[in-house]
Amino acid sequence: MKKINLLSVLVAFTVVFLSSCGGGGTTETTETKEEPKQEVKETAKSPYDAQMELGAKLYTEKCVACHQADAKGIPNAFPPLAGSDYLLADPKRGIHQTLNGSHEEMVVNGATYNAPMTPQVKTKEEALAVINYVLVHFNGYNQDQLLKMEDIADIEINPMQINQPAQ
Numbered sequence: 001m002k003k004i005n006l007l008s009v010l011v012a013f014t015v016v017f018l019s020s021c022g023g024g025g026t027t028e029t030t031e032t033k034e035e036p037k038q039e040v041k042e043t044a045k046s047p048y049d050a051q052m053e054l055g056a057k058l059y060t061e062k063c064v065a066c067h068q069a070d071a072k073g074i075p076n077a078f079p080p081l082a083g084s085d086y087l088l089a090d091p092k093r094g095i096h097q098t099l100n101g102s103h104e105e106m107v108v109n110g111a112t113y114n115a116p117m118t119p120q121v122k123t124k125e126e127a128l129a130v131i132n133y134v135l136v137h138f139n140g141y142n143q144d145q146l147l148k149m150e151d152i153a154d155i156e157i158n159p160m161q162i163n164q165p166a167q
């Protein structure tokens with residue numbers, strides 16, 4: 001019993017000793033003082049603005065080459081995303097195609113397309129951002145008309161293996 005008591009006294013002493021030595025508390029105070037300044041610098045971005053920003057970035061990086069900067073596509077090769085009756089009839093299908101690719105004959109605004117599109121993005125966040133961006137910027141949708149994560153919860157990410165030209 002005595003041994004145990006001695007031990008606990010030692011432990012208690014060490015704790016007190018260490019915490020008093022952790023007088024580094026002074027440096028911590030200096031650090032916390034600087035934080036509010038940084039917070040002020042960061043402009044609060046709404047989830048909508050953040051999504052549009054990501055969508056614009058993805059569109060420029062990944063879609064422009066085929067669907068073009070004005071999203072009007074290239075006749076007989078790449079279908080339009082601006083004013084596309086096919087996309088607007090079912091934007092959720094557009095999320096699926098962006099994630100998993102598309103290889104089927106489709107009629108878009110009266111023209112038939114049948115070239116494959118490889119999967120373009122890896123996550124639902126990205127697919128949602130780029131399709132919502134297309135809906136807002138090229139099809140005049142407003143914020144309330146956009147797809148939400150829960151609307152696409154049942155979409156499975158299962159990228160198509162589309163034969164690419166030999167590299």
Ligand code: HEC
Nearest residue numbers: 062063066079080084087094102103104113114115117120
């Ligand atoms: C390498 C060229 C290429 C790239 C890059 C590309 N697409 Fe496509 N896209 C196509 C082709 C070809 C089709 C037609 C596919 C078919 O017939 O199955 C298509 C079809 C579509 C469709 C359905 C048809 C329509 O016009 O509404 C959507 C939506 C779409 N693409 C979205 C995107 C998005 C979003 C991106 C960028 C993240 C993208 N595509 C990048 C070539 C491309």
